[in-house]
Amino acid sequence: MLTLCEDQPTTTSEAPETVADLLGSDLLAHARIVAGRAGLTRSVSRVNQIEDPGGMAFYLRPGDLVSTTSETLEHMSEPTVAFVSRLQSIGVAGLLVHVDAESALSPSIRRSADELGLPLLEVTEELDPDHRLTRGIRERxxxxxxxxxxxxxxxxxxxxxxxxxxxxxxxxxxxxxxxxxxxxxxxxxxxxxxxxxxxxxxxxxxxxxxxxxxxxxxxxxxxxxxxxxxxxxxxxxxxxxxxxxxxxxxxxxxxxxxxxxxxxxxxxxxxxxxxxxxxxxDLALSAVEDKHRSNFLRDLLLGRGGEHAHAVAHARRFGWDIGRPVVVVAIEPIPRHDDPSPTRRPLVDRQMAAFSSALAQRDSSAAIAALGTETVIIMGSGPTTVSDVHEIVERVHGDGGGGRQPFTVGISRPCTAVDDIPATYAQARTAVKVGRRIGGDWTVTAFDELGVFRLLSLVDNEDELELFARETLHDLAGHSAEAQDMRKTLDMLLATNINIAETARALHFHYNTLRYRITKLEKILGPFTDHADLRLDLSLALKIMAMRATDHQM
Missing domain, CATH: 3.30.450.40 (GAF domain)
Structure with a gap:
């Protein structure tokens, strides 16, 4: 962990003094308290002279009695309330202002100091530079x-x-x-x-x-x-x-x-x-071009990019090469309601910029744009495409921190014609949807990896899928720890084609323990070890539950 590097005030063995103590001392004998009396018990560690209120935050420490002039305060660019609030947030002991016959403290700074309980003092004479609290003030x-x-x-x-x-x-x-x-x-x-x-x-x-x-x-x-x-x-x-x-x-x-x-x-x-x-x-200059890029990419995804040769030529104006075999990659963020930085650029724009930077090192001719709630990439296809996308995602993801928001990624099959791009985009969207359900945050899913999940995702009536799973799995469709554990055993049995020895090794069970579990499972589900059709139904039901994230904590 990095440590804050501070110029700490010199420590002494003397008891700390409060603002009230100093008002009765030689140091502030001529000072007058004009606001913030509620804070007179604040401890003072040193007096610190500030000539530039704009840069004061870099030099102040908790416990500082801030010394400045009324003329300096008159030339502040920020509102008085903001200035006094900054002092309060730093934890200073108070504000000491040198005034002369031609200037005085404004009513607004008095009100702000009173509201926050920040002692506001007036002086007309120079401070003793040899006092222990002012030592080094001139040098600073x-x-x-x-x-x-x-x-x-x-x-x-x-x-x-x-x-x-x-x-x-x-x-x-x-x-x-x-x-x-x-x-x-x-x-x-x-x-x-x-x-x-x-x-x-x-x-x-x-x-x-x-x-x-x-x-x-x-x-x-x-x-x-x-x-x-x-x-x-x-x-x-x-x-x-x-x-x-x-x-x-x-x-x-x-x-x-x-x-x-x-x-x-x-x-x-x-x-x-x-x-x-x-x-x-730079943002203003790129806004118009980014809009043209996004509009053209959206047209390609919707099948409105025009004839193949025309679309390829138009894409070259943006530095994109879509005339080669390509895949569509869809990246969908998972927004969090507790995002600590609401003043940042929109989440999709930030993620698009991150992927654009990482993508440039892999495929500088790829097309990329932020489209509403997602980032879409059309990049070159090859033997290492899926691994390349994984590396790009890892580079964008980093090793955590920084408020980095999670996302899921879907990769389509390759296509060679502009007319096929809408279909491949649909494949990427399906991979995103199903991948998030079965894998959760940060999942990267290729359409070809979906298997039967691809068919299940085509069923619009999700209630019917859930009903099928419940009717097929019976008590195993529940959310209890026992139901989840038994589903895990069933899933491994189906994966090994009812090979009891292999399943026992994979689950670290004794052979007899697994035989007992099989008997218990068949009492609930029926004789699945003897009926291939029932095993198929059970396998589909388990995949439906996985796709609906029943066992996955999102």
Whole structure:
């Protein structure tokens, strides 16, 4: 597990002081409490000077008495309520504001401080820099100012790159040069989009615990892995890339040569702001083309793609090759009502982007689009198609975490003509439907693997199927542990063609125990060991129950 790398205040053996204690001390002898009296018992660990409220979150710690000026507060870009709420969420002890004759605290900040019980103090004189709680305050303030200038220079550099049409690779390279670190841009769930930096640093990043076994950034920790982390001599700063209230990914600064600090996290946040603009720009530019792609792929699946030669030529405009033998792959997400990130892009769009990235490494000429509630792929067919799809799914799935939503996948039979694509799409949809029922989340099912399930899926009246299963299995159709156990025995007996010795070995039963079970089963089901037709009925009934997920916890 990565550990948060914090600049902890110097500990002392003295008892902690509260805001109320300090109001009666030499340090705040001239201070006046103007709001938030309910929080006067909060403990103070140090006084921390903040010149830039926008970047304060990177420098504050619980227990800080935040010192700033009324002029600084007047130039805040965020609402007062949001600013005071941020201080409250960090856990600071209070807000100390230096005022002069020409400025005063606004009524809104007083109201917010009172509502949250956050002590709000006014002072007109400088604080004693030699007090134990203000020790190092000037050095920290200078460090904050240097970080502001550094981040402002980085913002201007990245803005110039973006205005010149630079993409994520260019922005990552510029960030790497400015900050002297390795840089990785990832999706929300940690898939790499772009990287920059020295070969040695990038190799160190890919070998570090910051990435999982599939090469993804670990975004499954608290707050999506955001913040400063360190492990085994490596240091990493992670910030979110957000545009228009939507989370689009992560920007990562990494170094194996030095410890990254709050100014580096501030720089990462600055870079993330420009990356967000670039993301919004790229999404706007691709929206029209994505719509044309989706419409054409939908037409192909519905049999409206036109003549074979025309459809193949039109697909080439999108970089797709559908003139070769192809299969249709359908991916259907399984949405969860407890998705912790409602500000992300729609689930189908995120999964389509993930599959598009993984697919490009396997079949760059494949067609892919998000269509309503599913992602559909038309990819080249060959001897390794099914294993290729399994590898693509494994790459998208990763090793868990990051809020990755489950899905099921269906693979059609191959086809060689555009006119056959609608039928193969129906095969892929059938594989998705049946595969989910018998296998649950993350199941990858090829249509040719369905066997008799393919025929059962054609029966529209599911109640009739369930009635057949109940009437055939009798008491074994129940949900009790005994019924499930006896169904397992019956299933193995049918699979071995009533080979008692082989079934006993497979189920780890004594031979006599299995004979007893067979006698019990025949009392319930009839003499199935002697009647092939009854065995067929029982086999179908068991498959109906499997298809309806009676024994599978979805």
């Amino acid at each position: 303030a200078k460090m904050h100012v240097r970080a502001m200038f550094r981040s402002d220079r980085l913002r201007r550099t990245l803005t110039d790159v973006a205005l010149a049409g630079g993409g994520m690779e260019d922005l990552a390279t510029a960030t790497s040069l400015e900050c002297d670190v390795a840089v990785s841009i990832t999706t929300v769930d940690g898939r790499e989009i772009a990287t920059a930096g020295s070969a040695e640093e990038l190799q160190a990043l890919r070998g570090s615990i910051a990435l999982d076994s599939t090469g993804r950034l670990r975004t499954d920790s608290i707050d999506g892995g955001l913040g400063l982390h360190s492990h085994q001599g490596n240091s990493i700063a992670v910030c979110a890339i957000s545009a228009n209230g939507t989370d689009h990914g992560r920007v990562v600064l990494f170094s194996s040569r030095r410890q990254l600090t709050e100014p580096d996290l501030y720089a990462a946040d600055t870079a993330a702001g420009v990356f967000a603009v670039a993301v919004a720009r």
